[in-house]
Amino acid sequence: xxxxxxxxxVQKTYRSLQGVxxxxxxxxxxxxxAGEFFCLLGPSGCGKxxxxxxxxxxxxxxxxxxxxxxRPVTGASRDRGVVFQGDDSLYGWLTAVENVEFxxxxxxxxxxxxxxxxxxxxxxxxxxxxxxxxxxxxxxxMKQRIQLARALVNEPTMLLMDExxxxxxAQTRAxxxxxxxxxxRTTRTTVLFIxxxxxxxxxxxxxxxxxxxxxxxxxxxxxxxxxxxxxxxTDDAFLRYYKQVYEMIRDEVAKSIARTD
Amino acid sequence: MPSRRLRRLWSRYGGYMVGFVSLFLLWHLAxxxxxxxVLFPPPMIVLRKGLLLIRTGVLLEHLWASIQRILAGFIxxxxxxxxxxxxxxxxxxxxxxxxxxxxxxxxxxxVAMITVAVIWFGIGEASKIFLIIYTxxxxxxxxxxxxVSAIAANKxxxxxxxxxxxxxxxxxxxxxxxxxxxxxxxxxxxxxxxxTIVAAELIAANEGLGKMLxxxxxxxxxxxxxxxxxxxxxxxFVVDRMFRWSIYTFAGKYxxxx
Numbered sequence: 437x438x439x440x441x442x443x444x445x446v447q448k449t450y451r452s453l454q455g456v457x458x459x460x461x462x463x464x465x466x467x468x469x470a471g472e473f474f475c476l477l478g479p480s481g482c483g484k485x486x487x488x489x490x491x492x493x494x495x496x497x498x499x500x501x502x503x504x505x506x507r508p509v510t511g512a513s514r515d516r517g518v519v520f521q522g523d524d525s526l527y528g529w530l531t532a533v534e535n536v537e538f539x540x541x542x543x544x545x546x547x548x549x550x551x552x553x554x555x556x557x558x559x560x561x562x563x564x565x566x567x568x569x570x571x572x573x574x575x576x577x578m579k580q581r582i583q584l585a586r587a588l589v590n591e592p593t594m595l596l597m598d599e600x601x602x603x604x605x606a607q608t609r610a611x612x613x614x615x616x617x618x619x620x621r622t623t624r625t626t627v628l629f630i631x632x633x634x635x636x637x638x639x640x641x642x643x644x645x646x647x648x649x650x651x652x653x654x655x656x657x658x659x660x661x662x663x664x665x666x667x668x669x670t671d672d673a674f675l676r677y678y679k680q681v682y683e684m685i686r687d688e689v690a691k692s693i694a695r696t697d
Numbered sequence: 698m699p700s701r702r703l704r705r706l707w708s709r710y711g712g713y714m715v716g717f718v719s720l721f722l723l724w725h726l727a728x729x730x731x732x733x734x735v736l737f738p739p740p741m742i743v744l745r746k747g748l749l750l751i752r753t754g755v756l757l758e759h760l761w762a763s764i765q766r767i768l769a770g771f772i773x774x775x776x777x778x779x780x781x782x783x784x785x786x787x788x789x790x791x792x793x794x795x796x797x798x799x800x801x802x803x804x805x806x807x808v809a810m811i812t813v814a815v816i817w818f819g820i821g822e823a824s825k826i827f828l829i830i831y832t833x834x835x836x837x838x839x840x841x842x843x844x845v846s847a848i849a850a851n852k853x854x855x856x857x858x859x860x861x862x863x864x865x866x867x868x869x870x871x872x873x874x875x876x877x878x879x880x881x882x883x884x885x886x887x888x889x890x891x892x893t894i895v896a897a898e899l900i901a902a903n904e905g906l907g908k909m910l911x912x913x914x915x916x917x918x919x920x921x922x923x924x925x926x927x928x929x930x931x932x933x934f935v936v937d938r939m940f941r942w943s944i945y946t947f948a949g950k951y952x953x954x955x
Binding site: 493512513514516518520522526529538539541542543583586587596 | 855861
């Protein structure tokens, strides 16, 4: 069976301002099956966001191919919903509920129907009663909830999340992780989740792809996380996975720091 | 209750009122004790003359003439400038093509264009409106184009991933995200329009606040000159407040930051 997403020997080169080519990723191979929560974990600067941008269709690979349901990705499409790291993707002139229904409005879903669906998804992400507020009036965690609802209401085939909780404080982050995990357990939407946080990856992922230090990064190894239901950070199994991932990524983080210094 | 409302009014407008009072007080002191000449009348005399000119209808006639010209040129200039700025900000070839025009013409001050405008359009309304359009359009174009290029890439990407077409992205993302920049450009253009209209009316006009200044000089009506100056100041202040208010109201939600 063809996987939902397949990266085949993908390479991405950026030209710097000095005209020198920087290869962000090289020989990048990953397959993601439908229903997976795939965490792509790597040190900063390893090109994990580049991978997400290419799958989203915002940027084209320099070489290799990215297939979704067997067809090459040629551009952005509403079958791949995106949740961005910061809040600059939200539309500050629209209220929370208007942000959420943006995709439906672009598809000319009648007003009453789209409002009803948007409200349902606001409830789902825990923003009941906040729909009439503007993004600027909401906290960082709430803004990420709007982004999540805005992507989900569009019913994408898969969700791409680019370190969505990285800018939040520790408590909010833990809460959002728990809520996302329970949301995922009910919807089973396929997710590609980018993170640099081992704890986050083990908390959320069904599989964790560990990347090498950039540049010319690729996947070093993939770990299956056989944990079901709500996960506890103090479980022995959780700690075993944490340790396994940690040992795989430790050298890469050291390399990445040495290169940036 | 009324005391709380008073306190709020005070905290909002108190500083302004003190500032204005001190301005007129300083003027009064300078005029009466420092200069004490008919060439620098104190505020009370200017006020009395202003009221007289309002009663006879002369002041309003001049004021209305200037306002009409500013509004006509300013609105036309903005209506032309906004789409051009949007196109320049959105499409690189358009920007390359039009930048020589904007970058060349905006350095020729509108005041320098007065002579040409009068030769081309005569001393009637057409030359004044041309000059106001000229002084408005480049600032509006520049600010609008800058606003378009300042849109966060993720706003566009999010819309693409939500299935919006290019046209939809333009009208539902790029345009609203640019509104605060457009308004700022218009506000700056309005200030320029004041300079331009007075200069144009000084040189060639039958009525207007600039003409009033010129007549005042010709007939040594110093009080009239000061009435015109104060009117210009007040008019500018009121118009700018209106702009600030509308920017604040719209930009509250149209804020470029979020």
